[in-house]
Structure formats: structure tokens, C-alpha cells
Amino acid sequence: MSKSSRRRARTKARKHAPQRRAPVVPAKAPVAIGKAPVAAAPSTVAAIARRELLAILRSPFGWAVAAVFLFFASGFGFVGSVIAGQQASIDGIYQVVTGVLILVLAPVLTLRFRAPGGYRVVIGRWLGASGFYLLLILTTLVYVVLLAIYAPGRQLDLGLIAATYIGMLVAGAAAVAIALFASSLTRNRVAAYLLGVGLLVVVWYSTFMVGSFSGSARNDLLDYVSGFNRYQSFSLGLLTVPDVVYFVSLGLGALLLGTMVSRSRRSGTAMTASVLIVLIVLIGSNVLASRTQRSLDLTRGGLNTLSSQSLNAANRLNSDLHVVGMFRPGAGNGQPEAEALIALYRTQNQRITYRRENVDSDNSDVKRYAIKEPNTVVLDYNGRSELLMPGFQGEADFTAALLALESGRAPLVCWAIGDGERGLKDVNEATGYSGVGDVLSKNSFSTRDLIIAQATSIPIDCDMLAIVDPTAPLPAQSVKGVDEYLAAGGKLLIAAEPWAKDAQSTQSLNSVLEPYGLSFSSALVIETEPSRHASLDATTLAITGYGTSPVTRDLQGRVSFFPLATAITGTPAPTAMATPIATTSGTSYAIASPRSLQDLGRKSGDAPGPFTLMETIERPAGTRKTRIVVVGTPGFAENRTLPPDNSDANLELVLASFQWLAEWDALVSFPPKGARALPLALSQQDQSALIFITTVVLPGLMVFVGGVIWWRRRVFV
Secondary structure, three states: OOHHHHHHHHHHHHHHOOOOOOOOOOOOOOOOOOOOOOOOOOOOHHHHHHHHHHHHHOOHHHHHHHHHHHHHHHHHHHHHHHHHHOEEOOHHHHHHHHHHHHHHHHHHHOOOOOOOOOHHHHHHHHHHHHHHHHHHHHHOHHHHHHHHHHOOOOOOOHHHHHHHHHHHHHHHHHHHHHHHHHHHOOOOHHHHHHHHHHHHHHHHHHHHHOHHHOOHHHHHHHHHHOHHHHOOHHHHOEEEHHHHHHHHHHHHHHHHHHHHHHOOOOOOHHHHHHHHHHHHHHHHHHHHHOOOOOEEEOOOOOOOOOOHHHHHHHHOOOOOEEEEEEEOOOOOOOHHHHHHHHHHHHOOOOOEEEEEEEOOOOHHHHHHOOOOOOOEEEEEEOOEEEEEOOOOOOHHHHHHHHHHHHHOOOOEEEEEEOOOOOOOOOOOOOOOOHHHHHHHHOOOOEEEEEEHHHOOOOOOOOOEEEEEOOOOOOOHHHHHHHHHHHHOOOEEEEEOOOOOOOHHHHHHHHHHHHHHOOEEEEEEEEOOOHHHEEOOEEEEEEEOOEOOOHHHOOOOOOOEEEEOOEEEEOOOOOOOEEEEEEEOOOOOEEEOOOOOOOOOOOOOOOEEOOOEEEEEEEEEEOOEEEEEEEEOOHHHHOHHHOOOOOOOOHHHHHHHHHHHHOOOHHHHOOOOOOOOOEEOOOOHHHHHHHHHHHHHHHHHHHHHHHHHHHHHHHHHO
């Protein structure tokens, strides 16, 4: 048989052979290779919070959020306030974090929370996201360390810093709760983020968005529910009851709403009713909290605690005091500071009421009180009003206004003119006194010009008289009128210059002082001690140590300048109590006769120091007191020695002198309070180093850690 025949026979046999079936083997469940069995989802709040926090920390996305947070906090908060402003303060960081960053970053932290869940899940997720936000806030402690390093010898106000961080934490926790509520409303991540940002912007800035279009009653509600107004007090070092209750209620309310939305499909009306009851309780607690002004001052120097003088002034009010804040909405308008101070006064006397108005829309109050500047505070008492302008809204200014209102009239300063005296309307930097006029008007004094040469008597309504550097001698009848005024308990500020062009002008002033035993020497005082005069100018005397007087109680250690001064000589009269305010060193000397400025060196005929440059006199006058402030130079209050040209103690010295003359001793002895921000003196090298550390190193470190996590996940997972 051929090979082909045999092959056909085998094929035919296979076709007719019976078929065998393989035994059926039961299928086995597939086994995952390299993976552990899936564990059950955590059920406790702590476990859920831990899982969510670790999920963010183990994700490159979380570290990217940290890098963005630090970059903007550094660039706009630290560099913009600390370096540009040269001050050791974290207020700029606080404003950037609470006002901007948490609004855009809180919704980012809750984007992964889309699945519904019960209250344990909602609270756990909130704790996880809030825990990551807490870690972000803790990274900003680097700024505090840097401030401590670059402010050597000066202690930071840790109480103020602690209050600021408490504000960032409570505001951030509430913002995360609102963002979590927004994420429960939709499963679309983009929609959830936009909705979260929108809700936060409305809650934070409702007073700016709607307030200008509504009436006063509506504004009061918007002012309270606006988060922007509620978190400002923390940056002042205050923990106020209304603000703390507000943020706690805001967070709890958002969590309850988020829980209700998440369980709405599975729960009945009982759950909804319970949530509504709790929300009503939270709203009621805010209503009650809004009626109290109780607060806790955490600042080291009691910056938010009223002095005994202010307490007495507030408690003496026997009629209603209406305080109106005429502010222009916006950051930096002074509103938080002013309202925090007003709240302190309101806690002392229920007769003090406060309302805030928009200066751009409240035309009736603008006309009624003749408002000329935005951000002005009005005090209305018994039909009389005092205006506190921007920059003059501190505790001393407020108390001074109260004293003026309680007395029934503002003290009148009669300013002598007509004989070449310095004038309150003169704006010249070297000779003008317009700065003094501005200071007096802003501190509850009224002024009126008095032609002294024509006055045979001083008007009885003059609470005090000022005669500053006349260039012509006062007539005898004017001197007699001043004598009679002082003998009856009048008040006088008198100043003369050395080497007067008309010696008789100085002699006429000495005639006024003769009954009190003092006089002007007319000699020019030269200071040889380098630390006691201005740089390269021995004729501009610098005073840092003062005599014991209510006028100088707050000025010790602060420098004030006395340009071109003459000495005050003589022995005080037995019935007069004289107090030297400013004196020169023992190495100073006085030149009696005029010389050229190039020939001011010491010569044998020059009188040796020390010399008195400023002195106060007080003498009983029946039931009243005669008070005189004698100054050996008109330059101590020239425009060039006052702000904005000079920020030394001359302004306080001038104001304290008039307050002492007005017998406002409570204000003169006002206890000094430190500044909220310490001044810094950063060199260009220091600034460059700080900018590099805060804007490059810190965010760069976050980016590096996030990059490492991304690389490990890409390689090992």
C-alpha cells in the first residue's frame, strides 16, 4: 500500500472514532497578584479623618497646594508688609490668608469628597481637610521665627500673635465646612469648586456686595454676617464673644447642612427637623452674642484695655452718646481698629450706641456733621458733636473728645497775632504753625485769633492764651491785660527766640513773666555733647530726658528737638511751683551777642550750662490755678518739627502742653502703650535674604517633596 493510501485510511478512521470529553473542573475565583485583600472602610470619625489627611499628604496635589499657599502668603503677606513696611508684624500675612487664600484653597481641599455619607463621614472629612489646613498654618510660624531673628533686643508680642493664629484657624475651619457643604451639592468637581468659592465670597464680603444698596437696618445685618468684619478683631489681639460665636456657628451650620444633603435620600423628615432646630439654636446664639461686647485682650501691653482715665470718662456720661462711623468700605480704612475701641467704651456704659454708615451714600449724616474726610468717627452728645479724623482715632483722642463733650464746650485757645507772632494759618515749613492748628482742631480744641496789641484785657472766654515769638514789643496795656488774666487763674503758653531783632520784644515778654520770677536770657544756647544735638548742628538741641511733670510723663526716652533756643533764667516766686521740662548738658554754653554761624565756637565770655529750655509754672489763684508753659524757642512747634516732616516727640510735647493748660491732667498722664508692630531696620542684604527664603526656599521645598512623592508613585506603583 502506498503512503498516500495509508494517510487517507488514518484520516477516515479518526472521523468515525467516538469523541472523548475532558472532565469538567470547577472554576476558581481569580486571585489578585501582589495585592492585599480590600479592608472594610473605616467607620469611626477619627479613622475617617486620619484616612483623608494621609490621602492628601501622600498626594503630590496636596504639596502643590502647600507650595501655592506659601508662595502667595510670602509674596503678598510677608514681603508686602514686613519688608516693604519695615515692621515686625504678621498682620499682612493674616489678611492675605483669611481674606483671599482660604477662599480659593478651602474648596480645593474638599474636591475629592463626592460620595454621600452620614454625619461620621462628613465630620471625619472635615477634620481631615481642616487638619491639612492646620499644617499649612503651622508652616507660617517660620515667619514668626524670622521676625524674632531680625528684631533683636525687642520682644515680639506673643499674645497678639496667638490671637492672630486663633483667627486664622477658626476662619479656616469655617471655610472648610462651607466648602464641604458645597461639594455635597454636586458630584461635578468643577461645579463643586466654583460653588464653594462663590459661597465663601458671598459669606465673607456680603457687606461690600450688597451693603451699599440697602438701608441702615439692612446694613446692620449684613455687617454682622459678613466674615470680613468678624475676623478683623483677631488681628488686633482680641477674642470677642460675637466673633468667636459667629465662626463656630458658621462651621457647625455648614456641617449640619452638608450632613442633611448627604443623607437626604435615605432619611425622613425627622432628620431634617433636627437639623433645622439646631440651625435655629445657632442663629439664636448669634443674636444673643451680638448684644454683648465682651472680649479678651491677649496683647502683652494691654493694647485693647482702657486706661482708668478712659473708664472714668465713659462712666461719667449721663446722657446718650451716639457714635457714628462714616467709613468708606475697603481694607485699610481703620474701621476694625476704631470699632474695637468703641466696643471697649460700650462695655462700660450702656448709654453709648454705635452705628456704621457708608460715607459715600449717607448724605444726610455727611451734611449734618459736615464730614470732610471719609473714615471719620462722629461723637454726638447732647446736641454737640466731635469729629475724630483718620489718624486721630486712638484711645487718647476718643477720651479727649468725651471730656470736651462732657464739659459742654471745647477749650478755646486765643492765639496772639498782630506783632509778628507765629500764626496758625502759616504753612511755611520753617516758621509756620499750621501743624499746631491742625493738632488742636483734631483734639477737641477751638482756636481764635486775638490782636494782642489792641487788647487791654484778655476776653473772659479765652481758656488759654498763646503768645509765640512776637517781633515787636507788646504795648504796656497789653502786658497789663495779660497780667490781670493770669492773676485771675488764666493759662498761658509763651515762647521767645534768641537774638531777637528787637530786644524790646523779649523784654515785654519778660514783663509778663516777672511776677513769677522767670525770664528769657535772649542768649543762643549751643550744645557740645554730640548725643544732645542734631547731627552736624549744635544749635538744634535734642532732649531725651525730661523733668517730672504730667506733660512729659509719656515722653521719657523719646527725643524732641529745640532749634535755636534761648535759656530760661531766674528764681521762681515763692508761691509759684516751677518744673523744668527740658534742660541741656553741663557742657553747653550760651552766646549773648549775635555772631555769624561760622563763629559759634566757645569763647571766654560765654555763659556755661546747663540751661533750662522749657519750664512750667503753676500758682494758686483763689479757687482756680494759674498755669504757664514757658518755652525758650518757637522752633519746638514749627511745621518742620511736626508730622509728616518729623515723627519724634515734638507733637506729643505740644499737645500735652495744651492739655495741661486746659487742666486735662487725665489725658496728660495717659499711660503709654506700645505699637502693635515693632519697627525694623532691614538692610538691602537682609531684605534680599528674606525674600529668597520666603518666596523661593519655602515654596520650593513643598514642590520638592511633592515631586518626590510623584516620582515614587510613578516608579513603585
